[in-house]
Amino acid sequence: MFEFQVEAASGAARTGTLTLPHGTVETPAFMPVGTQGTVRALSPADLKAVGATMVLANTYHLHVRPGEDVVARLGGLHRFMAWDRPLLTDSGGFQVFSLAGFRRVDDDGVEFQSHVDGGRRTLTPERATEIQWTLGADIAMAFDHVAPGAADLATSRDALERTLRWLERCARRHQALSDGRTGGRTDGPASTDRPSALPPIRQTLWPILQGGTHRALREEGLQRILEMGSWTGLAVGGLSVGEPKAKMYEVLERLEPRLPGPLPRYLMGVGFPEDLVAAVERGVDLFDCVAPTRNGRNGSAFTPQGQLNIRNAAFRTDEGPLDPACDCETCTTYSRGYLRHLFVADELLGLRLLSLHNVRYLIRLAEQMRAAIRKGDGALPAWADDWRRRYSQPGIA
């Protein structure tokens, strides 16, 4: 369990199979984001139809609503959201530092204000680990301190150091939970209400590397994380948070030679199609991003020729599919003219159909890169060059 097998490589890029309690994930892979325990506008059946193998859910959101105890009472996160394939929960760090009414951070943890009820709450490394344990995803993430993309060296150093101290506490807590040495919280009464009928929760914990765009910090952070324990995967955080795209690609490129080959590499919060391609070329295996669903709800669709907005009057009587190259239900069933009508008329089905297509687009993109990597002999660079040439074409596809 929690094994990762690299299968083929092309330069820094590689394909692999990640084995988790709820199934296997072929990498490179894109994870749709189910913020509140649902990938917005899509059902689990939709996600399977477009080939999703793993979904991310947000610990912060599920903690504030409905609360991890409710999720546990309803059978754990997999049963709750009716997703029987692998799940990953983030740690809540990113949301606490970006979304929530932010209050105070110290070495113990973060005090913040819930965006739902305004109530004061505290997240510590231990609590974040316990909440994720209660949710029961296949992969939990360490609680991290995320600094803005443009943070200076001192700020990034501070966030990195805190994230490393917190990682030790997360790992200790996660180990204790895995060993069954404790059943619940440390800052509340011991939890006794986990239904005994549930099978043992099996979960691994992944560390998050911070360090901003500062190369030396990233390398030091990586070194210290690897010295801290034997991990089953590694996440790169603190990118795609406002820094220029070129800077993100550079950080990845410099970091890659130092990353241990056997560990799956997860680039958090990325991304757009061009980011997926660039990051796979730089050795990344796993991605998550709200872009396909958020853009889809805004009427923006990914196509091989770039993004198009379906509200465009040019599509009014367009009988063609949204993306002629795509095999999803949206593209094989409906005309652009009908999809435009759904958006202009504010119909819910439009939100769903464009979200479905965009998720399928990123999953197909990963599939295409896997195929190119497996071909070997420069097939990926050639594929990527061709892909970029077409994607950057102006026009409405």
Added chain:
Amino acid sequence: MFEFQVEAASGAARTGTLTLPHGTVETPAFMPVGTQGTVRALSPADLKAVGATMVLANTYHLHVRPGEDVVARLGGLHRFMAWDRPLLTDSGGFQVFSLAGFRRVDDDGVEFQSHVDGGRRTLTPERATEIQWTLGADIAMAFDHVAPGAADLATSRDALERTLRWLERCARRHQALSDGRTGGRTDGPASTDRPSALPPIRQTLWPILQGGTHRALREEGLQRILEMGSWTGLAVGGLSVGEPKAKMYEVLERLEPRLPGPLPRYLMGVGFPEDLVAAVERGVDLFDCVAPTRNGRNGSAFTPQGQLNIRNAAFRTDEGPLDPACDCETCTTYSRGYLRHLFVADELLGLRLLSLHNVRYLIRLAEQMRAAIRKGDGALPAWADDWRRRYSQPGIA
């Protein structure tokens, strides 16, 4: 084509098969409403999964947006909304008299204000017929003057007389279109842009009986409609528009012995579960209503024990299905606790899942009544009594 075969009867209730260009409809049947060319929050695949055989679309809505010419350019209504089973379009009469900024009615037609752009538009019997012909549903409805449910005799008489005069004009226009004697509008340039690749549109026109709650008017109206021509079906309009339910049931009960047995009977805009049961007992074959989808989007679900609102705090940790008796995706996949979470968290998936269940509920209700009628020998009254006893139980199911 456009044949109706009565197969079994129990008192006034009967089962039958309606044969239409795009397939057959087993009656009694409930038609989900696709107001703007989409049944809100549901896809055609969803509708097939819950057993829908026929869908209604609103002529008024499609006329003001995107316009029937756009629908025709996109292959006609079936292709436009990707629904390859039977379709019925209403005439726009109901919407013009209720929804739109109403302006003026005279014998020629109705002048109204579009709810989309505020523009002045005119619908005449001929235009309503032409628009529906262009849309291309299997069944078109005659343009009618709908009076409020509490209208006095003079008002109801006036609406009935106008509806009868308009019916003659609709029928004449529909016959001309069917005969291919004209290609398009009478009040504008002749339409030449209908793609020649389209197969001949095959459509029948059904009359609408008005007359409010006035028995003599209903009987006279029916007589005059039947004398006017040889119809393939008959709609009862002007009910469920504000009058007491008991009054509606009484009108149906008195009318039924005079309705020709061989014609399918369509009760427009009905209804709620209790109305379906009462109307089937009074000989009605076809129904349409926005209630299942509108209520679904409000979190209200039909169950055998009556309606429940999924937002109720009692469902917070309820692991059971929304409706344990139901076989739909919602009820076989998700817990009430999860569905409640989706509504409390304003997630789009909730709107879809409750809409899906409610449509399935009404379609199952029709299936159950068909089965009871086929059993004969008082099975339907026994089934209906039992159903009503359980449905009127108080509580949250």
